[in-house]
Amino acid sequence: MDKTITRRAFCSMLLALPFPAQAQQTKRSPRIGFLSSSSPSAFAAYADAFRQGLRDVGYVEGKNMFIEYRYAEEKLDRLPELAAELVQLKVDIIVAAGGATLVLAAKKATETIPIVMTNSADPVGSGLVASLAQPGGNVTGLSTLNLELGDKRLELLKEVVPKLSRVGVLGGADSPGYDRQMKEIETAGKALRVRLLPVKMREADDLKSAFAKITKERAGAVMTLIHPMFSPIRRQIAELAIKHRLPSIYHQPEAVENGILMA
Numbered sequence: 364m365d366k367t368i369t370r371r372a373f374c375s376m377l378l379a380l381p382f383p384a385q386a387q388q389t390k391r392s393p394r395i396g397f398l399s400s401s402s403p404s405a406f407a408a409y410a411d412a413f414r415q416g417l418r419d420v421g422y423v424e425g426k427n428m429f430i431e432y433r434y435a436e437e438k439l440d441r442l443p444e445l446a447a448e449l450v451q452l453k454v455d456i457i458v459a460a461g462g463a464t465l466v467l468a469a470k471k472a473t474e475t476i477p478i479v480m481t482n483s484a485d486p487v488g489s490g491l492v493a494s495l496a497q498p499g500g501n502v503t504g505l506s507t508l509n510l511e512l513g514d515k516r517l518e519l520l521k522e523v524v525p526k527l528s529r530v531g532v533l534g535g536a537d538s539p540g541y542d543r544q545m546k547e548i549e550t551a552g553k554a555l556r557v558r559l560l561p562v563k564m565r566e567a568d569d570l571k572s573a574f575a576k577i578t579k580e581r582a583g584a585v586m587t588l589i590h591p592m593f594s595p596i597r598r599q600i601a602e603l604a605i606k607h608r609l610p611s612i613y614h615q616p617e618a619v620e621n622g623i624l625m626a
Contacts, residue, residue, distance in 0.1 A: 395456050396433070396476075397410070398469055399460045399461055403432070403434050414430075433448060446468045446469045449476075456479060458481065461591055462483055463491060463538075464537065464538070464591060482507050483507070484506065488539075513547040516625075523625070529560055530559055530586060531560045531573075532588060533570075536563040544588045544589060562577060566592065567596045570600065577609075584610040593613075597615075597623060
């Protein structure tokens with residue numbers, strides 16, 4: 364992970380949406396709601412980069428602004444409750460530090476407090492914004508190209524294993540962007556003559572059974588779709604892929620440090 368790039372991204376994200384005029388007029392220190400599906404320890408480097416980005420533009424936590432942190436600890440069903448807590452605290456801005464599932468929870472909790480997303484893969488398709496040019500509503504921020512790169516990840520697997528004919532695809536059953544992600548790689552799969560073996564997971568504990576299905580279908584490699592559930596179990600994904608001798612590819616470079624073959 365490049366902390367400098369992460370810090371600049373967070374900084375740009377905040378600059379894209381100024382704090383409400385009311386907070387400026389009353390001289391009250393801005394209060395930021397920080398919502399993450401991860402845990403404090405797993406997200407520490409990103410949170411540090413976020414605070415540094417704020418310091419770069421003159422905002423120092425505890426001095427002239429405050430941050431209310433809420434971590435779901437990978438329990439996605441807690442997100443609506445945590446988002447509601449931030450709304451009740453009357454924060455000026457909610458930073459939704461995660462994907463579409465996280466941002467949707469915040470959006471359902473408030474239609475008035477500005478929400479800044481950090482890395483939603485498909486904000487338009489997920490119903491977060493009307494368009495990238497004119498988001499509308501109370502959601503803005505940063506999006507990624509991860510969906511568009513799904514076909515490229517499949518191509519890389521094919522290059523590593525030229526005779527590859529079947530690929531196991533791990534996805535989140537509740538992912539708002541699941542259908543679009545599958546559509547992207549299905550098109551590439553047909554062109555590459557690679558059959559996709561999709562396995563939907565509802566929770567992290569489904570991982571072993573998911574690999575059992577993939578290996579039963581004699582997959583020659585495994586890839587993951589984008590879902591917050593996979594981040595904390597990257598090491599387990601890597602270990603199972605190695606155990607079953609399956610080349611693996613993930614959508615974040617940090618995964619290589621956990622044992623994933625490519626990212």
